[in-house]
Amino acid sequence: MSKELLFDFFKILFTFIMLLDPIGNTPAFVAVAGGYERKTQLRILKHAIAIAGVVLLIFAIGGRFILMFFGITPGAFYIAGGIIFFKIALELINSKPRSRHTPQSTLNPDETRIIAVFPLAFPLIAGPGMITTIMVYTASPEFSPGTFIFVLIAIVVGLLIEYLFLRSASKLMSILGRTGMFVLEKIIGLILAGLSVQLVYDGLVKLGILEQLLS
Numbered sequence: 001m002s003k004e005l006l007f008d009f010f011k012i013l014f015t016f017i018m019l020l021d022p023i024g025n026t027p028a029f030v031a032v033a034g035g036y037e038r039k040t041q042l043r044i045l046k047h048a049i050a051i052a053g054v055v056l057l058i059f060a061i062g063g064r065f066i067l068m069f070f071g072i073t074p075g076a077f078y079i080a081g082g083i084i085f086f087k088i089a090l091e092l093i094n095s096k097p098r099s100r101h102t103p104q105s106t107l108n109p110d111e112t113r114i115i116a117v118f119p120l121a122f123p124l125i126a127g128p129g130m131i132t133t134i135m136v137y138t139a140s141p142e143f144s145p146g147t148f149i150f151v152l153i154a155i156v157v158g159l160l161i162e163y164l165f166l167r168s169a170s171k172l173m174s175i176l177g178r179t180g181m182f183v184l185e186k187i188i189g190l191i192l193a194g195l196s197v198q199l200v201y202d203g204l205v206k207l208g209i210l211e212q213l214l215s
Helices: 003-020 022-033 038-070 074-094 109-125 128-139 145-167 169-207 209-214
Strands: none
Touching: 003 022, 003 128, 003 145, 003 169, 022 038, 022 109, 022 145, 022 169, 038 109, 038 128, 038 145, 074 128, 074 169, 128 145, 145 169, 169 209
């Protein structure tokens, strides 16, 4: 594998990891599932990761056809993705430290699958930003089987990292503390803000709007 291909893969992977936001999702997972015993927490987490994986896979395979069906050009979707990225970035930058509040463990264990679907699988893990990014990559004019394979591998690796982080949610929160996680979220938010501007720029270039403005 050439250095250029390797760079493209790690770029996709790094973007996916930031959007999956395993560190930022840790307090939310504890808040939703922290009231259950350890075995139930893991069952909820496994279901959530599996469901999120199926959702992301559907958009990875069908995203290109969805855009073609609705007549949406890649350039327009790049700009839409950039706007969504920027919204997520602002939420991370402007967020306040999250508390480790856990609910009372009075919920019926039979409801764990419902909790895995919402809010964990969607929109916490397979959120709009992640779905949009996958469709941006698969609908790009430079799309190739290699890009598709990179996207699939990045989804699997990203979800595995998400699982490992959320599996160790309680330990992670005790190590980093609220302040540490707060600072990391700000850093991720700044990087996403930069990526959002780049996506909008790429969209304007692909639509030929930037060239018209400069001519």
